[in-house]
Structures are given as C-alpha cells and as structure tokens.
Amino acid sequence: MSDPILGKARSKLRKMGRITLVASGKGGVGKSLVASSLALTSASRGYRTGLLDLDVHGPSVPRIFGFNGELLAGKGGLIPPVINGLKLMSAGFMVGRNPLLIRGESKFSLLSFLLAITDWGDLDHLVIDMPPGTGDETIFSLRVLRGVREAGAVIVTTPSSLSQSVVMRLISLLRGEGMRIYGLVENMAYINCCGELLRPFGSIDDDFLRDCGLRILASLPIEPSIEERIREGRFLELPEEFRSRMDELLDGIMGVR
Amino acid sequence: MHEWSLAEAVIEALTQVMEQEGARRASEVEIIYGEMMELELDILKFALEELSKGTPLEGSKFTFNEERASFRCNSCGHRWDFRQVHELLPEDLWVSEPDGGRESPIHFIPDLAQALMVCPNCGSRDFEVESGKGLRINKVILEV
Numbered sequence A: 001m002s003d004p005i006l007g008k009a010r011s012k013l014r015k016m017g018r019i020t021l022v023a024s025g026k027g028g029v030g031k032s033l034v035a036s037s038l039a040l041t042s043a044s045r046g047y048r049t050g051l052l053d054l055d056v057h058g059p060s061v062p063r064i065f066g067f068n069g070e071l072l073a074g075k076g077g078l079i080p081p082v083i084n085g086l087k088l089m090s091a092g093f094m095v096g097r098n099p100l101l102i103r104g105e106s107k108f109s110l111l112s113f114l115l116a117i118t119d120w121g122d123l124d125h126l127v128i129d130m131p132p133g134t135g136d137e138t139i140f141s142l143r144v145l146r147g148v149r150e151a152g153a154v155i156v157t158t159p160s161s162l163s164q165s166v167v168m169r170l171i172s173l174l175r176g177e178g179m180r181i182y183g184l185v186e187n188m189a190y191i192n193c194c195g196e197l198l199r200p201f202g203s204i205d206d207d208f209l210r211d212c213g214l215r216i217l218a219s220l221p222i223e224p225s226i227e228e229r230i231r232e233g234r235f236l237e238l239p240e241e242f243r244s245r246m247d248e249l250l251d252g253i254m255g256v257r
Numbered sequence B: 001m002h003e004w005s006l007a008e009a010v011i012e013a014l015t016q017v018m019e020q021e022g023a024r025r026a027s028e029v030e031i032i033y034g035e036m037m038e039l040e041l042d043i044l045k046f047a048l049e050e051l052s053k054g055t056p057l058e059g060s061k062f063t064f065n066e067e068r069a070s071f072r073c074n075s076c077g078h079r080w081d082f083r084q085v086h087e088l089l090p091e092d093l094w095v096s097e098p099d100g101g102r103e104s105p106i107h108f109i110p111d112l113a114q115a116l117m118v119c120p121n122c123g124s125r126d127f128e129v130e131s132g133k134g135l136r137i138n139k140v141i142l143e144v
C-alpha cells in the first residue's frame, strides 16, 4: 500500500508552477542566502512564491528572515508565515534552537510530512533550500521530488571552493535521480570596485563547464553587507547590484522550457 | 485540526490503488495512526465521509487503530511512553489553531519528537522512537 503522506507531498508539488531546488556540493558557499534572495526577488516580481527550507539539521530560513513568531494552523494544515509577499516554511520554526537528532527513514518521513501538511495555496514558484552535499537528506529530498516534472536544480558554488569533484558528485547524483539542472550560480565571484570588477578568487574555468555541460546562470558579487543586514533584521532590502543579478537568475530559471 | 488534510491524503492514496487494481469500490479500509499524531477521530471520520461523497469510496467502512508510542534511550536504555513526557514538551514552540487551541508541532510532524523530547531518565537526546508516529493504510478490501 502506498504511503498516503508521501503521496500527498507529491501531489502538492505537482501543482506548483515551477520548483527550483537550490543545492550545493558542500556547506558554506551561501546556498541558503541565494535561495532566500531568489525567493524574495521572485515574490517581488509578482510570482506567487514559497520558500521551503529542507535543510533540517541546519535550517537557515528562520534566522535570515528573523521570524520567531508562533506558527498558525488551519483546516488545510500549517499556514506558512508571509514576509514581503513570500510564504516561508521551515522545520526550524517548530524546533527552535533544539538540535534535531534524526536518522534514516525518520528523516524521510519528516520531509514528507513537512511537504504534505503545509498549506501553500496556489504557487507559481516554490524555491527549496536543499541540504548541502550528497548525504541522506539530499537523497531523501530527491526521492520525494522524483517524477515531479516542474522541478529543476541550481547548484551554488564559489570560484575558490570549486572543488570540482564535489560539485561533479552532486551533479551526477541529481542527474542519476532524474533531476534536471538549470545551471550554476557562482557566488562570491567578484567585487565591483568603482566599475572595475575584481575577481579575488579567480573564475570557474571553461573546461569544467564543458565537462559538466552546464552554464553559469548568475555570478554574484561579494557583499559583506548582507550578513550585517541579516543581523540587523534588514535582509529584505537586497543591495542593488546583488538584486540585479538575482533578477537575471530568476529570468534564467523562469525561461527554461 | 489538520485531520482534513490527512483525510485528503488517504482518499488520494486509496483512489490511486483502486485505479491500479481496477476496483469498483472499497468495502473496508483499515487505518493505523500513531498516538503522537493525537488525531481527533470524529473529525477524521467525518472528513473521510465528506471527501468520499460522489466517488467510488462513498459508503466504504473506515476503521481506525491507534498505535501506542514508545521510546528507548540509546544512552541509558530507559524506555518510556508518550503520556509520561507530554507535559514536558516545550510550550513556546506550540502551533496555534483557529479555534484558539494550541498543539505541539509533534501533532503535525511526529518525527519532530526527536527534537522536542529528551530521555526523562538521563536527559539524552539520543533515543529511538520505536512506534507511534505516522499514518498508514494497513488493509483495504477491494471489490472488482
């Protein structure tokens, strides 16, 4: 007998206009920040957008958006809090600062429930902040998303940490599980110094792009002010240049047929 | 209160099975649910009946069995049940419902027990949930 919760999770996902998984080969490359900025940009452009935090061990969405209020539930399940028109959901809203020791099938069950009982309503775009790496959580997330045709992934990396083998492993995992990849996001790529672009960490090389058959959808500037804005609860005002790059990324994703 | 979304999930799963098996109706459906979900059976039953109206599931007999929750600590070996720790769940993280009620997040996602409980004997977070979470369709009798 099929699992009704998993079934419900999948049928909800199939109703989304587009699903963007934001993934990374390892932690610390700014994946959650890219996912949050992309979702915020998408909502501000008029797409009905949700942001789902599937990184259950290190949920970042509550901190980035500074939400620590109480969750509400209605007849259709958990009601995502709305910030600047963006609907948010994260297990972090429900566990607070408690560590989540969870393994194996329990993790899978948690992700299924989180997807199945969140009342998103109709969405044009669901952005998913994926767990980093190629561990259990990523595999379980992909299992839930298997066969959902509206879904595709962007892979966040940095020029410095383009430990290419790590990114390649993620690419083969995603492709092996039937997930299409929209392209790469190069984070912390450059500093705009009075119109001159400095690339302190170098660039992603063309050979690598050819090998993996992907293109760079957006190169993001190094913006130390973003961390500061998060600490001060001002994340919603994205710096101008960062915001323009996010617009390009969104166009790149929405333009995929 | 999320009994309605669970009922929808059950109906969707049953509809799929009936289509696969080419069944005309399902005379009997047995649902097993974990104690930690703290379901209100009256609402679940009503929701299932309402949602089956006008579908091949109309008139099916739904039966429910609760599976008791049990836990075992990996650090000290202590075992306990849900009732013993229910009062200790952190209240600041409860979810508010439209009728003014408040529920632990465990009611919505039983696997969150792993973050919201500790072993009542030694305080460890390293414990196993042996039973009592989730919801499954245990048995269904189809008429072809």
Ligand SMILES: [Zn+2]
Pocket (backbone or CB within 6 Å): B073, B074, B075, B076, B077, B078, B119, B120, B121, B122, B123, B124
């Ligand atoms: Zn113990």
